[in-house]
Amino acid sequence: MRIDAISIFPDYFSALDLSLLGKARDKGLIQFQAHDLRNWTTDKHKTVDDTPYGGGAGMLMKPEPWGLALDEVLGVSPDTDATSNATVIFTSPAGEVFNQALAYELAQEERIVFACGRYEGIDQRVVDYAASKAKVRLISIGDYVLNGGEVAAIAMTEAIARLIPGVIGNAESLAEESHSGEGLLEYPSYTKPAEWRGMEVPEVLLSGNHAKIAAWRYEQQVERTKRVRPDLLPPESN
Numbered sequence: 178m179r180i181d182a183i184s185i186f187p188d189y190f191s192a193l194d195l196s197l198l199g200k201a202r203d204k205g206l207i208q209f210q211a212h213d214l215r216n217w218t219t220d221k222h223k224t225v226d227d228t229p230y231g232g233g234a235g236m237l238m239k240p241e242p243w244g245l246a247l248d249e250v251l252g253v254s255p256d257t258d259a260t261s262n263a264t265v266i267f268t269s270p271a272g273e274v275f276n277q278a279l280a281y282e283l284a285q286e287e288r289i290v291f292a293c294g295r296y297e298g299i300d301q302r303v304v305d306y307a308a309s310k311a312k313v314r315l316i317s318i319g320d321y322v323l324n325g326g327e328v329a330a331i332a333m334t335e336a337i338a339r340l341i342p343g344v345i346g347n348a349e350s351l352a353e354e355s356h357s358g359e360g361l362l363e364y365p366s367y368t369k370p371a372e373w374r375g376m377e378v379p380e381v382l383l384s385g386n387h388a389k390i391a392a393w394r395y396e397q398q399v400e401r402t403k404r405v406r407p408d409l410l411p412p413e414s415n
């Protein structure tokens with residue numbers, strides 16, 4: 178998979194050089210490129226924002242640099258009918274909310290381009306133009322407002338990329354974690370020592386009885402999900 182991100186702070190994306198994603202890039206499982214939106218400005222101050230029509234607080238990202246950036250990164254032009262096979266994701270608190278199901282869906286894409294907003298966001302015509310050249314989605318990482326889309330793009334990149342075969346060493350761990358399978362939260366986990374600061378590991382986990390362990394873990398998943406995230410359970414179990 179190839180992922181590009183367009184941002185006025187491309188240095189944010191150096192976090193993706195680290196850990197498993199850095200290794201996945203070294204192995205060629207994913208390609209990632211961050212682009213500085215200011216490279217597509219045409220004035221000496223490299224301006225990317227302007228005041229919003231209709232008034233209101235704050236500044237908005239201008240369409241011109243975004244148009245040129247998308248043309249180059251997607252390999253399209255306003256003068257031809259050529260389209261791109263990429264999915265352009267505009268990070269936005271006003272978008273559909275990202276979750277594990279969406280991560281699985283996006284992990285099937287060949288190419289993703291993240292458009293990271295700043296200020297009060299991006300001129301709507303940029304989204305409409307991108308939609309005429311590629312698949313477009315507006316995606317939020319949760320019901321809160323960040324200063325910019327970079328952290329959101331990094332979070333989505335990590336969630337998507339770890340689902341690509343070969344990125345996580347032990348693929349089984351993907352099937353057993355929170356939000357996978359039935360969509361329950363994960364059970365509590367313990368490692369050695371068996372007793373620490375007066376607290377003991379639940380006896381069943383030391384029993385060696387795999388059926389009992391599986392049953393205990395499932396009970397814990399249901400109990401935790403009911404307590405912490407009842408919205409994840411099917412309506413009849415609440």
Ligand code: SAM
Binds near residue numbers: 267268270324326
């Ligand atoms: N005026 C916008 C609104 O009310 O929807 C908020 C703009 S926010 C200060 C600046 C940028 O941060 C957005 O354009 C978006 O790219 C990013 N952003 C903020 N919160 C986000 C979220 N929850 N998920 C994804 N991106 C977010």
